[in-house]
Amino acid sequence: MTAFVLVAGPWTGDWIWRIVAGRLREAGCAAYPATLTGMGDRRDEAGPDTDLETHIGDLVRLIDEIDDEQVVIVGHGMGIHPVRGAADRRPDRISRIVHLDAGMPRDGESVLGLLPDPEARARLLQRAEDGWRVPAPTREEWPAWGSLAGVPDEALDELVRRGVPQPLGTLSQRLRLSGAVAALPTTGVLCTANGASIAVVETLLGLGDPQILALVDPQVTFFELATGHWPMLSVPDELAATLLKAAAGEGHRLTAPPAAEQPAAAKGFLLDVPPRPRERVGRIDLYLPDEQPGTDPGPRPAVLFVHGGPVPADRRPTPRDSDTFVGYGSYVAGLGVVGVTLDHRLHGIGDYGRAAEDVAAAVELVRADPRVDADRVALWFFSAGGLLSADWLAAPPPWLRCLAATYPVLAPLPAWGLGETRHRPVAAVRKAGRLPIVLSRVELEHAEFAVTVGEFLGAAEDCGADVEVIDVPLGHHGFETVDHTEGTRHAVERAVSSVLGHLTR
The missing domain is CATH 3.40.50.1820 (Alpha/Beta hydrolase fold, catalytic domain)
Incomplete structure (x- = not known):
């Protein structure tokens, strides 16, 4: 049986996966929505020393408790940082990593370091309460962290109501990878309303982008969802079906152009x-x-x-x-x-x-x-x-x-x-x-x-x-x-x- 470990981005918790996890279980799979230290109903467990390694440790312990042979670990948005860290430490247990509308952070990169807008980084640091926890966005601020296209009003209300402060160390600490994670099968699920699509990836491939060329691999697949950055809230049924296909190794594969070395x-x-x-x-x-x-x-x-x-x-x-x-x-x-x-x-x-x-x-x-x-x-x-x-x-x-x-x-x-x-x-x-x-x-x-x-x-x-x-x-x-x-x-x-x-x- 396949087990799915589901990891959301900042300010959320396991509750955000409620419908998706239910659909996966109905399909005969095990589903483990992760609540990391300081998140969701564990908000009171965090402290100034809670950092990215803390969240990686949470996931490693969860993986160690799972008996199923195939473990598919899903990282949504910035949640991909602890996911890649945990997969790097337990590569023999992970059958596939799913990047759900997420990038591919490398060794030495932090969430804050990858934020492209310097002003946004400065604002986030300034908002940190007691110097170590960042309040969840307000309703007006959530769109800055990803398109809300397709999210029903009641789900957005819950996102705002249940958001919790994010320990700053989980965003500022650099990810450390041994390189083992690079050999694992990978699937990217791109949310088109958030600005990502297979067509855009293939355009970058045609331009000779070396990071995209590295994704020309039979173990790397792609899917698209016609929604915003929160598919577990906007299209949970479609997302669950996509995760099942990803676990089976399905999806679009990139093909290098005949002259990939020549843009x-x-x-x-x-x-x-x-x-x-x-x-x-x-x-x-x-x-x-x-x-x-x-x-x-x-x-x-x-x-x-x-x-x-x-x-x-x-x-x-x-x-x-x-x-x-x-x-x-x-x-x-x-x-x-x-x-x-x-x-x-x-x-x-x-x-x-x-x-x-x-x-x-x-x-x-x-x-x-x-x-x-x-x-x-x-x-x-x-x-x-x-x-x-x-x-x-x-x-x-x-x-x-x-x-x-x-x-x-x-x-x-x-x-x-x-x-x-x-x-x-x-x-x-x-x-x-x-x-x-x-x-x-x-x-x-x-x-x-x-x-x-x-x-x-x-x-x-x-x-x-x-x-x-x-x-x-x-x-x-x-x-x-x-x-x-x-x-x-x-x-x-x-x-x-x-x-x-x-x-x-």
Whole structure:
């Protein structure tokens, strides 16, 4: 018989698994919802010394008490930290680890260290009572810790009412792993309303993300649930059925692309653009228009292309060396405008602040170049780099003649944990005034990303923002490298023509 050990995230307890555990038992399995020290009805057992190792020890003792041969251990959200720690100490007892809308923390990583929003980390630490316990979120605060999509009102009431303080040490102590856990079969259950999906994972795989490439393994499977971060409350029956399938080794398996070592960004630009020389200055490359003999055209307008991400720091080629951005830079230079490409440091979800600084520095460097007309500059954002457009939308400088975005993400996805970050174009567009915005929208966009575009366009319409939408028929996210069709070529030509039109008026 299979036994399921069910571990929830912070501020909760075993009660949150009540329906799921019942369904598993009805299916003939054993179910052990875990209440860790200080959680649920054990809230009074915690003290200042309660830490991650305490919770790992709780789970190890529970595993040792289970007689069933197969033990599937499920970690929800931040609850995956003690789950991986316990599985690492008892690898011979664990048949599979299920990451329920959870990441894959590695040796040396803590919950706090993985929170991408520095302000959220600071707020959480400031809230700690007596210096060691963090109060449960209020009803208004719970959405910052994961989408509540699908959670019935009565279940949300219970989540708020039964939330207990979380010992700070369970969030701040680093996870220590021997490496044994890495060999265990693993299943990821992705909650699409929280911003995670198999399609997004496969996109990252195609880009050569080494962490995703490591998941190309017959022992690693994936499922999706069309709900928010709390499937045990929103879709308990579906979750129980999914856990049973995971225990049986079912699920979607990733397949490495034929050239996994060569990212998709190196497969060629969709337009036939003659290669042009470029000048490298720090993090930027400049593509300069041809000079006509005997003429002095003076400073030229410029377009700065801002790539998406996160992009691993060691990925080669870097974005500005990829065929996509070499193509864009060369294309606009051939049309008489200075093309500028940039390598910014968006290496993880928590790097948006640093990447925004890189973009701002690149803008100043470009505008200071005597060959550039400092009063006629456009910024063009791609994919998840779209969040970096928020600063410029919120306070457009007079020299910014146009802002473009191609298959953009225009609001942080709930799973990213960015809270009330300033990098939220759906809010910033209300302050954009009459800044021309050119948005290229792909027909076959990831659903999670498409939602943010819809929200952005709704906000833009409400405030009367000047947005031109260029639809890309049958286009996918990253279409420059995967969809070389007449439709996608025309969309690029039209978008470039529109941006350059705003620059030269």
